[in-house]
Amino acid sequence: SVEPKSKSAGASSTGTFISPVPYNDLCQMFEEVEKTSSRLTIIKLCSEFLISVMKQDSRNLIPVTYLCINKLGPDYMPGMELGLGEGLLMKTISEACGKSLAQVKLDFKETGDLGQVALSARTVQPTMFKPKPLTVGEVFQNLQTIASAQGKDSQTRKMRLIKRMLTACQGVEAKFLIRSLEAKLRIGLAEKTVLISLSKALLVREHQRVGENIDMDLVETAEQRIRDAFCQVPNYEIIINACLEYGISELDTHCALRPGIPLKPMLAKPTKAITEILDAFQGQHFTCEYKYDGERAQVHLLPDGSMRIYSRNGENMTERYPEINIHDFVRDTTTTKTLILDCEAVAWDKEQGKILPFQVLSTRKRKDVDISEVKVRVCLFAFDILCHNGERLINETLRERREILHKVTQPVTGEFQYATQLTTNNTDELQKFLDQSVHDSCEGLMVKMLDGPESHYEPSKRSRNWLKLKKDYLEGVGDSLDLCVLGAFFGKGKRTGKYGGFLLGCYNQDTAEFETACKIGTGFSDELLQQLYDRLSPTVIDGPKATYVYDPSAEPDVWFEPTVLFEVLTADLSLSPVYKAGSGTYDRGISLRFPRFIRLRDDKGVEDATSSEQVIEFYESQSHIQN
Numbered sequence: 277s278v279e280p281k282s283k284s285a286g287a288s289s290t291g292t293f294i295s296p297v298p299y300n301d302l303c304q305m306f307e308e309v310e311k312t313s314s315r316l317t318i319i320k321l322c323s324e325f326l327i328s329v330m331k332q333d334s335r336n337l338i339p340v341t342y343l344c345i346n347k348l349g350p351d352y353m354p355g356m357e358l359g360l361g362e363g364l365l366m367k368t369i370s371e372a373c374g375k376s377l378a379q380v381k382l383d384f385k386e387t388g389d390l391g392q393v394a395l396s397a398r399t400v401q402p403t404m405f406k407p408k409p410l411t412v413g414e415v416f417q418n419l420q421t422i423a424s425a426q427g428k429d430s431q432t433r434k435m436r437l438i439k440r441m442l443t444a445c446q447g448v449e450a451k452f453l454i455r456s457l458e459a460k461l462r463i464g465l466a467e468k469t470v471l472i473s474l475s476k477a478l479l480v481r482e483h484q485r486v487g488e489n490i491d492m493d494l495v496e497t498a499e500q501r502i503r504d505a506f507c508q509v510p511n512y513e514i515i516i517n518a519c520l521e522y523g524i525s526e527l528d529t530h531c532a533l534r535p536g537i538p539l540k541p542m543l544a545k546p547t548k549a550i551t552e553i554l555d556a557f558q559g560q561h562f563t564c565e566y567k568y569d570g571e572r573a574q575v576h577l578l579p580d581g582s583m584r585i586y587s588r589n590g591e592n593m594t595e596r597y598p599e600i601n602i603h604d605f606v607r608d609t610t611t612t613k614t615l616i617l618d619c620e621a622v623a624w625d626k627e628q629g630k631i632l633p634f635q636v637l638s639t640r641k642r643k644d645v646d647i648s649e650v651k652v653r654v655c656l657f658a659f660d661i662l663c664h665n666g667e668r669l670i671n672e673t674l675r676e677r678r679e680i681l682h683k684v685t686q687p688v689t690g691e692f693q694y695a696t697q698l699t700t701n702n703t704d705e706l707q708k709f710l711d712q713s714v715h716d717s718c719e720g721l722m723v724k725m726l727d728g729p730e731s732h733y734e735p736s737k738r739s740r741n742w743l744k745l746k747k748d749y750l751e752g753v754g755d756s757l758d759l760c761v762l763g764a765f766f767g768k769g770k771r772t773g774k775y776g777g778f779l780l781g782c783y784n785q786d787t788a789e790f791e792t793a794c795k796i797g798t799g800f801s802d803e804l805l806q807q808l809y810d811r812l813s814p815t816v817i818d819g820p821k822a823t824y825v826y827d828p829s830a831e832p833d834v835w836f837e838p839t840v841l842f843e844v845l846t847a848d849l850s851l852s853p854v855y856k857a858g859s860g861t862y863d864r865g866i867s868l869r870f871p872r873f874i875r876l877r878d879d880k881g882v883e884d885a886t887s888s889e890q891v892i893e894f895y896e897s898q899s900h901i902q903n
């Protein structure tokens with residue numbers, strides 16, 4: 277399999293390669309993309325550019341792809357986040373372009389686009405000499421240095437690097453450089469579109485038919501293969517290198533999941549009744565497990581004997597759980613060298629020997645946890661094994677995976693246990709098991725296909741092969757929704773000085789837009805409202821982002837950067853003249869009626885918010901709509 281030879285993709289593949297592609301060429305392509313809204317044209321522009329840089333040197337592909345998706349490397353690696361604050365950028369623009377800070381601020385207020393502000397400032401700035409033009413490799417490497425800069429004088433170092441680049445910017449470069457630093461390219465180039473373009477470019481290379489039209493079906497198959505590989509190994513550098521070396525059709529063999537890289541977890545669809553489960557599985561073998569209410573934990577044993585625990589989002593949270601030691605529950609570490617387990621980490625009451633509610637788990641410190649500080653320990657409830665000694669197990673049946681799980685691990689009460697399970701298709705027994713799960717402090721049941729290809733573990737997929745039955749949500753739409761906080765309304769009365777209500781939206785994965793779904797003001801304690809004010813007020817932006825789809829009649833008092841997700845409950849979903857969720861499908865949007873706050877979803881990124889597609893599914897699954 278192909279490993280990245282260096283940690284940084286800017287100097288990727290050979291470890292010293294710095295892409296010489298002129299940054300201006302990339303920015304010209306961005307400029308063209310910005311001018312069009314046609315997805316096909318965008319794919320054409322982007323794929324042609326990728327083909328041209330690949331022709332010069334295939335190693336160019338990695339930094340160019342990352343700059344197109346506005347990322348610096350895999351999400352699971354620390355120090356890859358840009359998103360510099362407006363304040364710092366305005367100060368830097370002012371100093372680099374010889375414009376007063378007050379003027380920069382004013383320009384920003386007028387345009388709402390710091391990229392544009394920098395571009396105008398650069399255009400009118402007299403230059404004594406012509407600096408060396410920027411290259412993609414240089415910009416990419418500098419962005420990586422900026423993102424990972426830490427420590428006392430890191431602000432100064434960041435500003436120095438940005439200033440140096442700004443001074444060298446020509447033409448439209450300043451606009452895109454600043455937007456990249458803000459992590460908002462805003463040219464309508466969604467990651468999905470870049471993936472399609474990348475697939476097309478790689479196909480053209482493989483077919484050596486530059487200029488000819490490649491069948492869209494071929495592109496779709498290639499894109500699916502890359503996407504599948506990405507779910508197992510979310511690292512473009514590894515994937516692109518594997519494509520270049522072995523070809524897209526060989527990706528599955530050469531780009532399989534591996535310990536040390538968190539794969540995207542398999543997800544479940546909601547159901548509202550036991551009868552629905554029986555209908556869904558129609559006589560096929562299925563099995564039920566308790567649905568534990570904690571945090572997903574993907575546990576990896578690496579060849580060097582170390583352990584890593586990754587969150588649902590692929591974040592390394594090993595340090596958060598110093599009390600977990602994989603060697604306590606792997607049966608034989610002389611024969612088991614590597615492992616990936618799928619588990620739920622749940623707060624555990626040691627004295628009483630029972631599960632504690634999620635709220636207790638959420639009180640634990642998230643960073644720098646010292647074992648002596650651990651008051652509430654967690655117990656891992658394992659429900660799957662995905663890899664053992666380098667062998668990929670996701671294409672085995674669940675029945676087989678369970679057997680292997682039991683063979684290579686051993687339960688240790690209160691530390692590592694197997695998810696309680698029952699295999700039956702008797703309605704009464706199912707009902708009893710559901711009640712028992714709730715009695716045992718679980719959320720309900722997970723129902724999974726047990727045999728056949730449908731029981732394979734499908735990274736990142738949400739299919740009917742895994743169903744969730746949450747006891748609390750059997751009434752209503754069957755599940756809670758995780759919506760992004762887009763704006764807020766100032767509080768009145770007791771809530772004066774804080775936000776009293778929030779505007780929430782779902783995420784449209786096709787358009788990369790947030791579509792408003794409701795206003796919420798119920799379910800918050802005063803203390804929580806204060807915390808939310810403290811957390812959200814620094815993220816206030818001057819106006820709605822271009823990616824917010826909303827109706828002016830539901831405009832909030834303040835808009836935010838999308839950073840926080842609320843898990844919310846709703847009585848039902850209805851079509852609305854005001855809200856916009858799913859409005860690409862229906863002529864009106866869908867909104868939540870009587871939404872109620874349940875909790876913050878800090879374990880999910882904003883793009884993991886409930887999708888527009890899911891909102892539509894929830895809406896359509898309601899019995900009155902079906903009838």
Ligand code: ATP
Nearest residue numbers: 543544565566567568569571572620659695722744
């Ligand atoms: P989403 O909203 O994307 O479906 P979520 O994170 O809100 O995901 P849930 O809808 O509550 O999660 O259900 C799936 C989650 O349930 C898993 O991500 C996992 O963390 C948890 N879980 C608990 N017990 C099990 C189990 N036995 N099998 C699989 N997942 C389980």
